[in-house]
Amino acid sequence: MDLFIETPRQVSERRERELRVQSDRRDALQGVPDVAAAAPGVVDVGAAPPGGGAASVAVARRSGQAGSWEDAAAAAGRAQGFQAAAPHGAGYAGNEPYSVAQEAYREELAFDKRRTRRRKRLAVLRVVGLIIGIPLLLAVVFVGSYVCTCILNGATPEEVAELLGEMAGHVTNFFAQLG
Structure with missing residues (x-):
């Protein structure tokens, strides 16, 4: 413009x-x-x-x-x-x-500068959100599908809680071996 x-x-x-x-x-x-x-x-x-x-x-x-x-x-x-x-x-x-x-055009230039800064900030937030959000979303979908599979196989709520605890232990051991 x-x-x-x-x-x-x-x-x-x-x-x-x-x-x-x-x-x-x-x-x-x-x-x-x-x-x-x-x-x-x-x-x-x-x-x-x-x-x-x-x-x-x-x-x-x-x-x-x-x-x-x-x-x-x-x-x-x-x-x-x-x-x-x-x-x-x-x-x-x-x-x-x-x-x-x-x-x-001082006011218009000031508005254009503010709009440019706002767009840059939103772009950075969008990238950070994608970097954090996508892996988090995948983890939630995996845990949800795991719980649904356990329920469809006939597990009781106590057994689902026990299986989730075991899965959390396996994930903790996996990351401990990596680091």
């Missing part, structure tokens, strides 16, 4: 995130703090903000249209790196990107 079923939209979003992370890591290794290098489609830094504000950074797209401040903030966030923005939850491990799928 596949617990990680992704829609085509989720696949494309995940791939975009992975590409951004790779780009950010590459930029961080090269020491490029420039927002334009981190965000695809950004070519101009330092133009006047839309609406004539006094901010020092504005972003223009290759098509020549001025970008919104949300685009500039997103590009700056990507330039700082995916690691700084990632929540440090249960699924976070060192330099690995935060996995939303791991977090979303």
Whole structure:
């Protein structure tokens, strides 16, 4: 059973995130703090903000249209790196990107682990039960058939008890000779 079923939209979003992370890591290794290098489609830094504000950074797209401040903030966030923005939850491990799928399916994974452990324990108990149960069952069937044979041959209950005592003595002597 596949617990990680992704829609085509989720696949494309995940791939975009992975590409951004790779780009950010590459930029961080090269020491490029420039927002334009981190965000695809950004070519101009330092133009006047839309609406004539006094901010020092504005972003223009290759098509020549001025970008919104949300685009500039997103590009700056990507330039700082995916690691700084990632929540440090249960699924976070060192330099690995935060996995939303791991977090979303944590309960399902825990249930699957418990179910696997339970199945392994039951398999071990089943094997131990067979190793002990089969010889025990054979001994009970043998003694029962011996008692039935004695009764069919006309033995009284006292004689059956005496014959069972003699049989127990023979079995004890047999195991004493083996050991």
